[in-house]
Amino acid sequence: MKNFTFIGFIVSLVCVVNMAYTQTISTPSLGFTQACASPSFNTYYTTFSFSADIAANGTNQFTIELSDASGSFANGKVIHTTNPGQYNTSPATVQFSLPTDTAGESYKIRIKSSAPSATSVGSTSFPAYYKIQDSPFTINNLIGTAAFCAGGSYLLTIDNPGTGDNDSPLQYPSLTFNWYRETSSTTSTLVGTGETFTVTTTGTYYCETNYGSCTSDSYSNRVKISEASSGTSSEINSSLGNPYCSVEGATTLSTINADAYQWFKDGKKIDGATSQTYVTDVSGTYSVSIDLGQCSTTATINLETSGFTSSIDVTETNSVQEGESLTATVTTSANSPLFQWYLNDVLIASATGSSYAASETGDYKVVVTQTSGCAASEEFLFSLIVTEPFPDVSNIPNIVSPNGDGINDTWTIPVEYTSGTNTEVIIMSAQGKVVHQTNNYLNNWPESQIDFNEINPVYYYIITTAGNAVKKGSITVVK
Template sequence: MITLLNKYFFCFFVLLLANSIDAQIVIGTPTLPFSQICANPSFNTFNVTFSFSPVAGLSATNQFIVELSDPNGSFNSPKVVFTSGAGAVTVSPATLTFSVPITTAGEKYRLRIRSTSPAATGPNSVAFAAYYKAQDTPFSINNFGSTATYCSGGSYVLTIDNPGVGSNDSPLKYPSLTYNWFKEPSLTPIATGQSLNVNQPGKYYVETNYGTCTSNSYSNRVTVNEATSTAATTITSSLGNPFCSSAGSTTLTTSAGNNYQWYKNSLPISGATSQTYVTNQIGSYSVAVNFGTCVANASINLQDYQFSSSINIPDTNTISPDETLAVIVTTSASNPDYKWYLNGAIITGASGSTYDVKNKGSYKVEITQTTGCITSSEISFVVNSTVDPNPFPDVINIPNLISPNDDGINDTWIIPQEYVSGTNTEVVLLSSLGETVLKTNDYQNNWPENKLDFKNVNQVYYYIITTQDNKVKKGSITVLK
C-alpha cells in the first residue's frame, strides 16, 4: 500500500515539473524606434518592440509590463509605464505603447519588458535620454528688464519670475524642473538653481534643463553692470527712440535699484519714483538710481518719430499769368497720403505727390504716413505774380457808400488790401433782410458783379470782415441808385 502511494506522488511531481518547464518563456532585448524621448503635455506617446518565445508558453492571464529605469539606468526602483491587458498579447514580436512620467529628466534611461504568467524579465534596452518638458515656452527673469546694476564690491541677484508679467508662463510653477544659468558667450552652465547671484559684469540668461532635447524654455537676456558713484546706468524706451507718439505712450525703464527719481529737462517729476516712467511727451529725461552704497545716473533724449519730406521749389516763388509751376513732393513716408491747400482752403481733387500751380497765393501740402506710425507733416510755400494789374488799390478805410452806375467811380466796393484776395480774410455781405449775398475768403474788390434789384431808392447792406487771426470788422454799405 505504501509502495503504491509513493509511486502516485512520484508521478504527480514529475507531471508538475514537466508543466513548470513547459511554462517558461524568454523575452528578448527591447527595440527602440527613437534615439531620445522629448515629451510634453501635448505629446507623450512612444513605442517599444520586443520578441518572446515560445508563444505557447504564455498563460491566458499573462500581462506584459514596460518598466523604466531611473535617470542613471538602474532598475532598483523601476517605474511601470505600461501594463497590457490579461491575455492581450499573444503574438511575437509585439509592440507596446507607453508614456513617461512628468518627472522624467535624464540622459541614461533604459527600458525592459516583464511578463507576469509565467513570470519572466527581459534584458535592459540601450540607454537613451528622456525628458518631460512640462514648460516649453520663453519665460522672464528680472521682470523682463534688459539691464541690472550692482555697486562696486557688491552683487545682484537674478531670479526667475513667478508668475511674471503678462502671459509669462513661469517654469517655477513646475516643481520637478531644474535649470542651467549661462553667461554669454560661454555655453557651459555656471549655476543650476532658481536664482543666480551675479558679481561680475556680463550678459546672463537661464534655460530649463532639458538636456539634449531641443527646448523653447529659456529666459530673456539681462546685461548686468557694475556701478560706481559716477557710473551711468541705462534707460530704454519700450517703443524705441524715436518713438511713435500716435501709437500711445512709451515706457521708460532703467536698471533695477533700491529707489529712483526721474527728471524731465533737468526738473524732477513729481511722483516719478519707480523703475519705470510712462510718457507720450518728447524731451530730455534722466533718472537717478540708488543702489544702496552708490547712485548712478542715466539719460535719454526722447524724440518723436518723423519721416522726411521735401519739395522741388523754394519757399517763395514768382510766376507770370500764363505760367504753370510744377511742385513735386519727395518723402520717405510709408504709403503716403497728400492734401494740398490754397490760402487755407483744401484744393479739391489734389491728392497726388505733384501739383501744377497756376494762381498766386499761399500754398501748403500735408503729407500723412498711413501705415506703421500714423503721423503727418506740412510744407508751405508762396507763389507771387510778376504782373500786378493793381486790382486792389491801397485804400485806407472801408467805404460805406457805392454807386454802381458804370461811371467808373465807386462802381464796386473797394476795401483795404489787408482784407482782399491772398489774405485768407472772410468777407460776408448781408441784405437788410439778413440774407447772405456774398461770402468768400478771396474777395476781389468786385461786388456787386451783377446789376442789383433795387427795392428801395438806396439799398443798405451790412458787412462782416473776419481776418485770419480772427479780428472782426462790421458796418453798413449804402448803395445809391
C-alpha cells in the same frame, strides 16, 4: 562506472530540455535615442521577442517598467500594461507614454510578463524629459539691465507668475533650472542652478528650464549686469526702441533695478517721476539718478521719434479770382509718402501727388502718410475763396462811401497792388493807429461800419510793392 556516466548524461539532457522551454523575454529595443515628451507629443514604441510558452498563454499581460533617472529599477514604475492575451506572436511592438515628472539622462525600460512570470534585462539607457512647460518666460521683471555696487552682488530671479502671457515655469514644481552667462554672441557657459542666481561677475545672463539633452523653448530674456560705483553711468531702455514710432503710443523708459530713482527731462527734474520706469510720448534727453544703496549711478538716453517732418506752402486762408487756381505743395521727409487730398472732407481720387491745384471754393485737407517703417501720418488744412475779378481801376481813389449803394462801398485800388502781387497795404487812422494791414489785399476795406461824428473821418495809406516802390496818400470816408 558506466552506470554513473549514463545517469549523468540523463541529468544533463533534462537540464538542456528544461532550458529550451524556460520562459524568456529579449532585451527591449528602442525606436528612439532620446525621449522629449510634451503635452502635444508623448508616443513611443519598444519592440521585444518572447518565448513560445509566454505566447501560448492566453491570459498573459506584458508590462513596461521605467527605471529611475539613474537607470535603477529598485524604485521603477509601471508605465504601460497590455490587455490579457493581446500579444501572442513574437516579436511584439508596444506603445507607451512617459510620466509628466520624467527628467534625466539615463533612463531604461524593461519588459515583464505575468503568465508565466518573466522579466527582461534593461534596455540601453536614454535621456528622457517631459517638457511640461516649453515657452519663453521672464526674469528680473523683463528689465534688460541691472547693476551691483563694487564688492556686492545682484540676485536674478524667475518671475512668478510673470507678466502678460508669460507662462512662468515656477508654476510647475517638478522643474529644475540652469543659469548661463554669455561668453560670445553665440556661446555661453553654465554658471548655476536653481530658481535664483546671485551674480558677482559682470556679463549677460539668462535662465533655461533644465531639459538636458532635449531642445528647449523654455528660456528667459537676457539681462546685462554691470558693476557700478559713484560717478559711473548705466543704461536706459525704451520699450518701443529708439527712435520709437510715436503712432504706437507712449514708450516706457526703464533702467536698472535699484533702491530709489529721480527722472529728468532736458536737465529739468520731473516731479513725481521716482519709479524704475517712466512713460512718455515726447522726444528729448532723459536722464535718471539711481540710488543702489551703497553707491549711486546715472543713466541718459536721447529719445527720438521715427516719424517725419512736413510743411505746406499755403496759408490757412487763401483767395483767387474766378478762373484762377492755387497750387498747394507739401514738402516732407516721410519714407515712401502717400498723399491724400480732400475737398470739404470728400476724397479727391485723382489727387495723389505732393501738389494740388485748387480752384473751387471750400475747405481743403491733405494727409501725408509714411508707408515705410513707422506708419505715421500728418495732415494740413487750408481754405480757398474764389472771388470775382477785381475791377481794373487806373488810379488809387482817395474817397470811399460805405453806404451800401454798390458805388465806392470799398476802397478799390489798381490790380497791380491787390491779392497775388505780394504788395503790402497798410491803412491807418488820423491818430496813427493801423486799422488794416495785409499782403493779400482783396479790395475789401472797410470791412466793418465806421462811426461818423460831425466831420468825415480821414485815413492814410501806405502801399509798398514787392519791388519796394511806395505809394502814400489819404482816404476820406463819406456817407
